[in-house]
Amino acid sequence: MPGSGDWELFPHGADVGVRGHGVTKEAAFANAAYAMTAALAEPDQVRPLRAVEIVCAAPDDELLLVDWLNALIYEMATRKMLFSRFTVRIEGEKLAGEAWGEPIDIARHKPGVEIKGATYTALRVAQEAGGRWLAQCIVDV
């Protein structure tokens, strides 16, 4: 589970922003995914029982972040699952990752809103002063 300083939600007028930090770009992507789970449920209540593989590719880091989050949204929607542990490997334009989670349990996970899609609004993937990576965007709920 990422530390409390590794991810956060930030406000948007109608929806919500998800932000991950990490010592690597991969860690920032994984933590942004964790933040996305926090946007709809309690991620520490989601047990990492089963893994789903995610593969995507995009011409730049920002599109790759949106593709990664949208791939997770698709898996959540079609498998009716929530995820709480993520591994990410990025080589050039390609991302290969795993999302670990379990089927949605309304009573335990207390989900709020479903996520429709990751947007290009407030989209940023960058190495910040100090060397840590940031990965963020607004998700439409």
Added chain:
Amino acid sequence: MDLAKLNRVSDFEWRIAPVAGMHVPAVIYADESLIGDMDDKVYEQVTNVARLPGIVKASYAMPDAHWGYGFPIGGVAAFDPERGGVISAGGVGFDISCGVRTMLTGLTRMEVEARKVELADALFAKVPAGVGSTGRIRLDPEEMDAMLAGGAHWALNEGYGEPADLERIEEGGTMQGAQPELVSSKAKRRQRDEMGTLGSGNHYLEVQEVAAVYDADAAAGFGLKRGDVVVSIHCGSRGLGHQIGTEYLRDMAIVAECEGIYLPDRELACAPINSPVGQRYLGAMRAGINCALANRQIIGHLTREVFAALFPRAHLELLFDVSHNTCKLERHGIDGESRDVYIHRKGATRAFGPGHPDLPDALRPFGQPVLIGGSMGTSSYVLAGTAASEARAFSSACHGAGRRMSRHQALKTWRGRQVVDDLADQGILIRSRSGRGVAEEAPGAYKDVAAVVDVSDAAGLARKVAQLVPLVCIKG
């Protein structure tokens, strides 16, 4: 928003002259109070839209405008394909054809009050709502394509609804030009379990009382009487629409870069209407519209079943079904000539005025019903399109209150249980599987819908017909 940056045209209209790459002015309809509360992001977004190729006349923001994605929510913009005009997936939104349908019940509040708890429980049991919920309908690939081509007409043929419903739905219940083959298998897969589901967030099914009538003639024409009970359903094209939006937004982001279209914000990703991607999106987006129309038709049918079981006297008649996230080809008067343009309405409701040929005979004298949703404890409104609306903003009006507080802040401010109890004290029964969802959607998290509606009326976008107050709300 800083008023000093705007030119005041009237008490309800503000203008931003074209500067720095804007092809047309931006126009915001609001009073001083609403515009003072608007996020600066609305200024940025409404002016960014004015920079897109082929935009016609002006980039508009409705009185409920707020920070969206690329386009402001409450944004209206028309593009001319013959002048390099573009189509934008972000300008339609992820929830393609999200909209509201309102049905008359023929019952009075007194009749419904006696069985209100049973009604709330029965609707909650019948209509799937909330994260992870699934419908009872499963479509095979052929049926899915038939649904995407036929919309509410398809649903009717499958036994959902009544023939008279169709003329009370935009496009007669079927959006022409849909191309199901351009909808990806992932989008169809995402929809597999979701036909006839409400979704979550600000989507709902409400039983409402007509609390006030402002325009007696139009109200009579619409079948609305004070004390009557109606049902309003707010939802859209579910996972299928979300996936279409996701995929085409990405395609357009890449195409725009290749075509050299300047995007002040990547979310404005767009493609020329007369381009392969533009045409593909149109075909897929129209299929998404049909999905939303079919979805609301099915939920309307489920609602009728519940009322029939509890109130044998009830006959649920469709008043109207109108979307507020669309792009449609319409003919409008522009610079003294009649032109076919593609109107994006992102969180804005079409509002055809009296006499419009697309309206059914019974509604034509009064103008198109414009259905404005509230949020659980707050009122909803029925408005009607005006003759002036076309000149104002291509026959468009607001769509709801718009949030004044982020979801994050709402969660810190309210507990779902407390919101449900407080509303119950006011006689409003909430049914939801999600305490968190209820807290995020607390009535206090939204702006004053009455102020938005009053300004829409005063600005001539649409005129007030009736106020609806909630009795029961099934919340996603």
